[in-house]
Amino acid sequence: MEEYTILRQFADSWMLLVLFVFFVGIVIWVFRPGASKEYKDTANIPFRHEDAPAPLKGDETAAPRGGDKSATSKEARQ
Numbered sequence: 001m002e003e004y005t006i007l008r009q010f011a012d013s014w015m016l017l018v019l020f021v022f023f024v025g026i027v028i029w030v031f032r033p034g035a036s037k038e039y040k041d042t043a044n045i046p047f048r049h050e051d052a053p054a055p056l057k058g059d060e061t062a063a064p065r066g067g068d069k070s071a072t073s074k075e076a077r078q
Contacts, residue, residue: 029035
């Protein structure tokens with residue numbers, strides 16, 4: 001047999017099965033219980049900390065909370 005024919009038969013049989021199992025594994029990983037909290041946290045990253053960087057874990061003094069909204073627009077910052 002020529003090399004192309006062997007690779008074609010492998011791709012049509014076992015590789016198809018391997019890629020299908022991989023796909024099902026990824027779908028199970030994404031929809032596993034408890035993953036929604038992680039995905040919600042990641043989705044909200046752009047909406048956190050408008051004026052200051054995020055504080056380090058356990059350091060609540062690094063970013064001001066709630067009060068300083070004076071420089072929220074682009075014109076006010078310039």
